[in-house]
Amino acid sequence: MxxxxxxxxxxxxxxxxxxxxxxxxxxxxxxxxxxxxxxxxxxxxxxxxxxxxxxxxxxxxxxxxxxxxxxxxxxxxxxxxxxxxxxxxxxxxxxxxxxxxxxxxxxxxxxxxxxxxxxxxxxxxxxxxxxxxxxxxxxxxxxxxxxxxxxxxxxxxxxxxxxxxxxxxxxxxxxxxxxxxxxxxxxxxxxxIIVPRVRKLLLNKRVRQGCVRLLFAGRFDFQKGFDLLPDILKHIDIPPNTKLALSIYGEGAGRSILEQLRDSPPPGWQINLASTNPHLVRELPEHDILLFPSRFEGYGRLAAEGVLAGIPVVAFSIPALSEIFPQDYPWLATYHKTDVMEYSKKISLLIRSLDRAQEVVDAARKNLSDRxxxxxxxxxxxxxxxxxxxxxxxx
Missing domain, CATH: 3.40.50.2000 (Glycogen Phosphorylase B;)
Incomplete structure (x- = not known):
């Protein structure tokens, strides 16, 4: 019934x-x-x-x-x-x-x-x-x-x-x-989870022109891995003629770390820092990559929302996320307390292969939405x- x-x-x-x-x-x-x-x-x-x-x-x-x-x-x-x-x-x-x-x-x-x-x-x-x-x-x-x-x-x-x-x-x-x-x-x-909008095509005109938008959103606390962002961004290999823009939404005691990152970003980056966005789930399809560097999660709601909204998510392979992503999801990095090189490498490879990521994104969305x-x-x-x-x- x-x-x-x-x-x-x-x-x-x-x-x-x-x-x-x-x-x-x-x-x-x-x-x-x-x-x-x-x-x-x-x-x-x-x-x-x-x-x-x-x-x-x-x-x-x-x-x-x-x-x-x-x-x-x-x-x-x-x-x-x-x-x-x-x-x-x-x-x-x-x-x-x-x-x-x-x-x-x-x-x-x-x-x-x-x-x-x-x-x-x-x-x-x-x-x-x-x-x-x-x-x-x-x-x-x-x-x-x-x-x-x-x-x-x-x-x-x-x-x-x-x-x-x-x-x-x-x-x-x-x-x-x-x-x-x-x-x-x-x-x-x-x-x-109800996602009001789904991105149907990753490779739009803006991405073809070399402008890639990334997103991080969450509390600025240890669990969410916000403090890893400066090192993650520093080690990303940016392709020639590519501009990277990172939007950060959230609040918490660690805001000063991200303010410093915004004011002195690594070469090739433009960073915007704003408070919690209550309409974020509606705006997810406007971004090309979701960064989800949580150290631990009970469920990982934002990661699931990203999958359902049709954008690739880069995350650590923590236990809860195995229930969101397919087993062969290519953008999961092993978590190390002091080493983010693998995470940065996953982002670098994804930026260079957005034109080939559509099939994986669609399969992940179908796998999760069915469940x-x-x-x-x-x-x-x-x-x-x-x-x-x-x-x-x-x-």
Whole structure:
């Protein structure tokens, strides 16, 4: 049965409350709002953040469509976490849960898990609400492993979704390292991704004239590998009569490194640095190559968006990306902590062979789109919600 068929036959809609960290353009947040847009006709949906509100342009791009579709939006607290923020967020979340009265609470990532567990400690009356967890990260509870283990005592019986098999493996390893048994069941459901535009032809007039546009986007932190960009660019072999333009979008503590790169680029490069672009997925086809030098990922959403948008992606061969790219994808480099030469070489070869890359790009897009069709993913989630609600009613 398709999702639209269920919309017509269901009388009482389940009420699902999604919990996320903040209204920022992270993978968990985008996934949550994509699901709310796909399922709003089938469910009564609320989205609650534990930190902050939707007062920026990027956050409003996330929330406005959801609000238009009837999704209830609940803001979080603005108190710093280390100065009572967790407890303040728990009190706020307790009130949200009591007001929204969900049939299911769906928790995403570690900070919302901790805040929700604190709210359970504050109010026993909400402990009987079934919980579903989506695990998004391969690096779990960094520096806070003991707190994570404490949360597991409360959430260990919840249904679990993994955004990739790599995340499942990391979660099982982390629980084992904490002395906990493996969770039975659980399922991998990839993130729903909707790409509004697809580039049909790589070799356009601009590329033929020797102007190649590259893109990097993400948080300026260790995970995303932003700090590798200066060395990567320095070692790229630029063909004669070729101009390279790199657009960088993002924000974070490491911005000064990229400002220096922008102001003093390697020969042959033009670099533009801008803040987070909420419309990036729509603009992906305007670029020729996506740079994705992440050191680790739970899923690698932007890499998947690049593949689906029809542009080649240069990345490290980290575990999660094996679920996005075909086995023979030619632009994956082995990750070394201090050596980016292979990564730079992959870019150099790609720039020189864009006229022969179309077949690989098309095959990668078809391979991925067949596996992560948004309607299929939405139906997988809907079935899980139905099953969890039915099990609670039967018990």
């Amino acid at each position: 398709k999702l639209q068929d269920r919309r017509a036959t269901d009388n009482k809609k389940l009420r699902v409350l999604y919990l996320i960290s903040h209204f920022k353009l992270g993978g968990a947040e985008i996934c949550t709002f994509e699901l709310s847009n796909l399922l709003n006709q089938s469910l009564e949906i609320g989205v609650a953040v534990v930190l902050g509100n939707d007062d920026t342009n990027a956050s409003q791009c996330l929330t406005q469509r959801a609000k238009n579709n009837g999704v209830a939006i609940f803001t979080g607290v603005n108190c710093p976490l280390k100065f009572g923020g967790f407890l303040a967020a728990a009190f706020r979340l307790r009130r949200v849960v009591r007001d929204f009265r969900p049939d299911i609470v769906h928790v995403n990532t570690e900070i919302p898990e901790l805040v929700y567990v604190l709210s359970l400690c504050l109010d026993k009356s909400i402990r009987n609400i079934p919980v579903i967890r989506t695990i998004h990260n391969t690096a779990l509870w960094p520096r806070w492993s003991s707190i994570g283990a404490w949360c597991e005592r409360y959430l260990g019986g919840a249904s679990v979704i993994y955004v990739s098999d790599a995340v499942r493996n990391s979660f099982e390893e982390w629980r084992s390292a904490c002395g906990m048994n493996l969770i039975k069941g659980g399922q991998t459901i990839y993130n729903p 992560i069709a948004p309607e299929k993913i939405a139906l997988d989630y809907f079935r899980l919600y139905e099953r969890v609600a039915t099990e609670i009613n039967e018990n």
